[in-house]
């Protein structure tokens with residue numbers, strides 16, 4: 231049973247905030263992860279170990295690391311899958327700062343439907359997350375489940391589809407869509423709930439280059455023009471590096487390195503040690519330093535590390 235925070239009954243050990251409760255969530259909703267350790271049942275070592283991380287409102291953050299590093303587990307701790315649906319041993323807290331008028335609340339104390347209203351989730355498999363035969367029904371599904379006023383639904387569906395650049399797909403059968411279109415429908419479905427934060431687990435892993443580009447463009451737009459915080463788990467960061475504010479590199483459930491991409495890419499040996507691919511433009515720049523063509527990156531006259539092929543090209547031309 232759900233218990234509201236204002237409930238006057240004797241205090242329970244854990245109070246869960248209901249979807250019915252009227253909340254004014256701050257547009258500046260941020261996340262503070264404090265000493266988070268999580269172990270799946272019957273696992274000898276934790277999947278996440280003493281994670282401390284702050285994610286500011288409006289940031290675009292990429293969580294990366296080798297397979298099994300804990301990327302998905304970290305996202306599940308943010309969107310409430312842990313602890314609401316995934317059993318295990320959880321220590322520490324994921325705080326939502328600005329989630330209530332009185333301040334912060336831990337994810338574990340917010341009900342899953344309430345969380346879905348301000349943290350949207352998109353997964354890697356566009357097939358697996360779409361449940362409705364028609365696109366607009368898919369978008370309406372989440373609105374109905376979270377008790378959105380039916381009078382608002384039409385407008386919310388239209389806006390979410392427009393924001394994802396897929397208004398023309400509104401009446402299409404979901405089974406007839408390409409992978410990239412399905413993934414944008416999944417993003418629109420999350421977006422219709424007007425989330426402050428979008429959490430995406432390898433959202434382009436099943437997509438071809440065109441679908442990948444379309445999805446990344448949508449995410450960049452949502453972040454820049456609508457101020458939505460984007461948190462993506464992704465093993466390959468080449469395409470995301472130019473879009474994101476911060477990369478968080480995980481190693482066996484711990485944070486190995488974090489910072490703006492140009493700073494993180496100053497440490498190629500850490501990428502090599504963890505088996506995470508350094509993007510080609512950054513690899514080229516390090517090769518040029520090794521060959522003595524460029525000054526070392528810690529010298530005052532060193533150029534910034536290129537993030538894109540275009541930046542690498544410009545840097546190479548300057549050397550000719």
Ligand SMILES: Nc1ncnc2c1ncn2[C@@H]1O[C@H](COP(=O)(O)OP(=O)(O)OP(=O)(O)O)[C@@H](O)[C@H]1O
Pocket residue numbers: 270271273277295296297298299300301302303304463465
């Ligand atoms: N449901 C589960 N039950 C038990 N162990 C799990 C479960 N899910 C993940 N793990 C384990 O937790 C650790 C972290 O897994 P997680 O899926 O978070 O890593 P990841 O970085 O997302 O990996 P990938 O890139 O392969 O998706 C791994 O050792 C994994 O085997």
